[in-house]
Amino acid sequence: MDTDSTALNQILAAAAEVTMPVAAATPAERASWLGAAADALDAAADELVGLAVEETHLPATPRLRGELNRTTFQLRFFGRVLAEGAFLGATIDHADPDWPMGPRPDIRRAHQAIGPVLVFAASNFPFAFSVAGGDTAAALAAGCPVVLKAHPGHPRLSARTGEIARDALIAAGAPAGIFEVIHGVDAGVAALKDPRIAAAAFTGSVAGGRALFDIAAARPTPIPFYGELGSVNPVVVTPGAVWARGEQVARGFAASFLLGAGQFCTKPGLLFLPEGHGLEAVLREAVEGTPGQAMLNERIADGFAARLAELQAVPGVSVLAAPRQDGPDIAGTLLTTDAASFAQGSAVVRTECFGPASLVVTYSGQAELRKLLDDLEPGLTATVHAEESEVDEVRALLPALTRLAGRLLWNDWPTGVTVSWAQQHGGPYPATTAPTTTSVGAAAIDRFLRPVAWQGFPDVLLPPALREANPWQLPRRIDGDPA
Amino acid sequence: MDTDSTALNQILAAAAEVTMPVAAATPAERASWLGAAADALDAAADELVGLAVEETHLPATPRLRGELNRTTFQLRFFGRVLAEGAFLGATIDHADPDWPMGPRPDIRRAHQAIGPVLVFAASNFPFAFSVAGGDTAAALAAGCPVVLKAHPGHPRLSARTGEIARDALIAAGAPAGIFEVIHGVDAGVAALKDPRIAAAAFTGSVAGGRALFDIAAARPTPIPFYGELGSVNPVVVTPGAVWARGEQVARGFAASFLLGAGQFCTKPGLLFLPEGHGLEAVLREAVEGTPGQAMLNERIADGFAARLAELQAVPGVSVLAAPRQDGPDIAGTLLTTDAASFAQGSAVVRTECFGPASLVVTYSGQAELRKLLDDLEPGLTATVHAEESEVDEVRALLPALTRLAGRLLWNDWPTGVTVSWAQQHGGPYPATTAPTTTSVGAAAIDRFLRPVAWQGFPDVLLPPALREANPWQLPRRIDGDPA
Numbered sequence A, B: 001m002d003t004d005s006t007a008l009n010q011i012l013a014a015a016a017e018v019t020m021p022v023a024a025a026t027p028a029e030r031a032s033w034l035g036a037a038a039d040a041l042d043a044a045a046d047e048l049v050g051l052a053v054e055e056t057h058l059p060a061t062p063r064l065r066g067e068l069n070r071t072t073f074q075l076r077f078f079g080r081v082l083a084e085g086a087f088l089g090a091t092i093d094h095a096d097p098d099w100p101m102g103p104r105p106d107i108r109r110a111h112q113a114i115g116p117v118l119v120f121a122a123s124n125f126p127f128a129f130s131v132a133g134g135d136t137a138a139a140l141a142a143g144c145p146v147v148l149k150a151h152p153g154h155p156r157l158s159a160r161t162g163e164i165a166r167d168a169l170i171a172a173g174a175p176a177g178i179f180e181v182i183h184g185v186d187a188g189v190a191a192l193k194d195p196r197i198a199a200a201a202f203t204g205s206v207a208g209g210r211a212l213f214d215i216a217a218a219r220p221t222p223i224p225f226y227g228e229l230g231s232v233n234p235v236v237v238t239p240g241a242v243w244a245r246g247e248q249v250a251r252g253f254a255a256s257f258l259l260g261a262g263q264f265c266t267k268p269g270l271l272f273l274p275e276g277h278g279l280e281a282v283l284r285e286a287v288e289g290t291p292g293q294a295m296l297n298e299r300i301a302d303g304f305a306a307r308l309a310e311l312q313a314v315p316g317v318s319v320l321a322a323p324r325q326d327g328p329d330i331a332g333t334l335l336t337t338d339a340a341s342f343a344q345g346s347a348v349v350r351t352e353c354f355g356p357a358s359l360v361v362t363y364s365g366q367a368e369l370r371k372l373l374d375d376l377e378p379g380l381t382a383t384v385h386a387e388e389s390e391v392d393e394v395r396a397l398l399p400a401l402t403r404l405a406g407r408l409l410w411n412d413w414p415t416g417v418t419v420s421w422a423q424q425h426g427g428p429y430p431a432t433t434a435p436t437t438t439s440v441g442a443a444a445i446d447r448f449l450r451p452v453a454w455q456g457f458p459d460v461l462l463p464p465a466l467r468e469a470n471p472w473q474l475p476r477r478i479d480g481d482p483a
Helices: A005-017 A019-024 A027-043 A045-056 A060-084 A134-142 A155-171 A185-193 A206-218 A239-262 A280-288 A298-312 A339-343 A346-350 A366-374 A388-404 A442-448 B005-017 B019-024 B027-043 B045-056 B060-084 B134-142 B155-171 B185-193 B206-218 B239-262 B280-288 B298-312 B339-343 B346-350 B366-374 B388-404 B442-448
Strands: A091-093 A107-113 A117-120 A146-149 A179-182 A199-203 A225-228 A234-237 A270-274 A318-321 A333-338 A357-363 A381-385 A407-410 A449-455 B091-093 B107-113 B117-120 B146-149 B179-182 B199-203 B225-228 B234-237 B270-274 B318-321 B333-338 B357-363 B379-385 B405-410 B449-455
Touching (some): A005 A019, A005 A146, A005 A179, A019 A107, A027 A045, A045 A060, A060 A134, A117 A185, A134 A146, A134 A442, A179 A185, A199 A206, A199 A442, A206 A225, A234 A388, A239 A357, A239 A388, A298 A333, A298 A346, A298 A357, A339 A357, A339 A366, A357 A366, A366 A388, A381 A388, A388 A407, A442 A449, B005 B019, B005 B185, B019 B107, B027 B060, B027 B134, B027 B155, B045 B060, B045 B155, B060 B134, B117 B134, B117 B185, B134 B199, B134 B442, B146 B185, B179 B185, B199 B442, B234 B366, B239 B280, B239 B388, B270 B366, B280 B318, B298 B333, B298 B357, B333 B339, B339 B357, B357 B366, B388 B405, B442 B449
Parallel strands (some): A117 A146, A117 A199, A146 A179, A199 A225, A234 A270, A234 A381, A270 A357, A333 A357, A381 A407, A407 B449, B117 B199, B146 B179, B199 B225, B234 B379, B270 B357, B333 B357, B379 B405
Antiparallel strands (some): A091 A107, A318 A333, B091 B107, B107 B449
16 A cells, blocks of 8 residues: 555645645634644544554553544644744844944744645554654644655554544645655655655654655755654662652652553663662562553564563673563563673663663762763653752752753653643654754644744735734734733 | 864863853853953954955955944844843743643753854854854854854954954853864864764855765764855846836845855845846946955855856856956956746856856746746745835735745845844755754854753752743743743
């Protein structure tokens, strides 16, 4: 069912054709389109969740229904972002003959849609980071047509989700061509190279994402490529936290790294515990007491097994909870090592292992911990479990932690990424290829907008966002003052 | 005087060493550093302008003194941006158990410095887009140490400007290592590949900029590369404007494309006039009546001569004002062609020609004009000269014009880029390699900031921008509402 070049060309031509009408639709119109898509997906929940269960082996409840709920909330949340209007960045500088660097003309700036966006769907969130997921929602909200490259892990779900979302968008008034799903690696690469595509977004592995990033950068006309790749998501536990509530931390950690069979980009892959933590038994019990789960597909399960074998072969790494089949399912594995072995342990111990495994690293004190953190590569999140009495020690760690991640957590777990105004899902490479951006939360829309300034135009020719009377009642900055 | 690898390594090590202190300085502190650098440069104006005259052949007055004024204004303008505080993007979502997608933790987001920035200076603005120019000002304002690769066209000016700016920054309290100038292609490329550099900015040619963009993208850890490359800057004149004030438009055009010997990235390189415009004589007179100017250096003058010969050889291109030496200086050239010849004229007629030449293209009507615009590649600016009575015709052109540029002008000329809140200096490639950003104006700071979210942290550990009491009195968004 791969998309052939004729079909792809038609889809790209249609997307290009409607670029201007989609961009020119009012924010309120686009909000209504997104709301209609959300309603249609919610109405088809039984069918979609059924397909998702078949294709991904993830449980219907609470996982897939919860994820679909998250997905449709996200579409509606961008409706709020559109209604509020700050995303337009409307800024007006009136002419000023006394501007210190010389007379200033009337100049006004607002954001507009960048053009057709190619989105590569992820395997591990068949709803929330797939066809109607965050990148799609943000790009549509920005006013961009979307061409969605389906993940081969859930092709029927992708096709069906795409039909439902597309039909709902069009029924709500969006122009045909605004949204289509394509299938197949060749179609995805051809689309990425096509001059009609103005930006691309991706969630997946470092290898796959980097290959696509390289293609985007090598185009005659390079385009922004927003790739969310890999993340180790270290968790630091202080001596105070071990003392006060070590068992609770251990159980929380096991629940977090085993959630969804460890197939989350925010899975905590490293747990830094003080030497002599004494939590071995409770960690083992928590992991071994968690039922196995099917992984998304065989390729991913095979990759996990190979990665786990590599990890176990690293000198100094020993087993806390051994790899185990649970009937047809895969149960969790917990390994442990000390700081010296970890430091010598090459990339194997410090890069993402996609699946239900994690590594405990023991540290002897604040200085050693700091050194361990300084040697990590960045990612999406970094977490600290500590007591309020330890704020001075934690403060000393903050420079190392902020270098490492786009989201920091205190006494919480990185799995579970809320969709809100303040969310940040991104970070320095390899967390993302675009470290100044986020793929979740209100600011995700910014990736698909480009600013345009209008100098000296008559009011009637200005976009509504910049007209003197402010017909859309937007928050705007006027002559430097937020108004 | 090229920077050798030992010296480069020391400079990069020092920049990395002070990354945290520079980022952690308050916005007010950084504003005071920028102000001190501006004051020191203003105080050294005579010396600096003298060096600039020697090395660039540009006139001291009004050009170089005006450009230095612009440069120091820009440093102070970022002080205003820092004082206002919106650049931090401070956003607070309090915990909300009733958030529709599930209970929301307390999550807070603010921008922080991305890390050491490498800036490649331009040849054509020895102050404003060079050592202490816009990219440097924006990066320092964001809280990033800057390593400045000097342009070989003005090495002594670069070294001296660098010393004065660096010493003033440090005297004002900035840590040593915050700002250094390096020289030589090898040092620039080595710095661009160095893992201690977190982002790079460039102003210059398409060939040079693309080569550096490719290096940045090919790093093991790719970094954002903000390249401002080439731009043709088309100008459309309507029949109404020709009728009402054709002579004034013709003289304005000549003044704009000849300004600074045509060595501006916003030089209008194409003038679209209606057939039978009758402005040949006044255009010729305006160009021939403008004294020649020395170009920046011999390499650039040779490149201009070669490009001009290519242009004149294009079938259908004829001369309105012929190439001419004016003593040791180079006077302007104006060529003309019709729509059909232009359409067949390959890349030579539609890419930037750096120097005092421009091309008039005649069009037969609105449809042909629209087709000509649709076939152009994007750039920094697009300009329209029209009468208020023609707003309907101009409105029909706006989709084509907005596709083309990051800044649109009405009855004005693109040369002269004001520094203000609403400025946009950028556009789709090849105007820039990063079309969602600007290199001039308040928003230029955004290029050097990355967002970090803080989930569940005690108030005392939060950055000041995100503490509940808002100690910096920032504009913030709280639970979705701008506050």
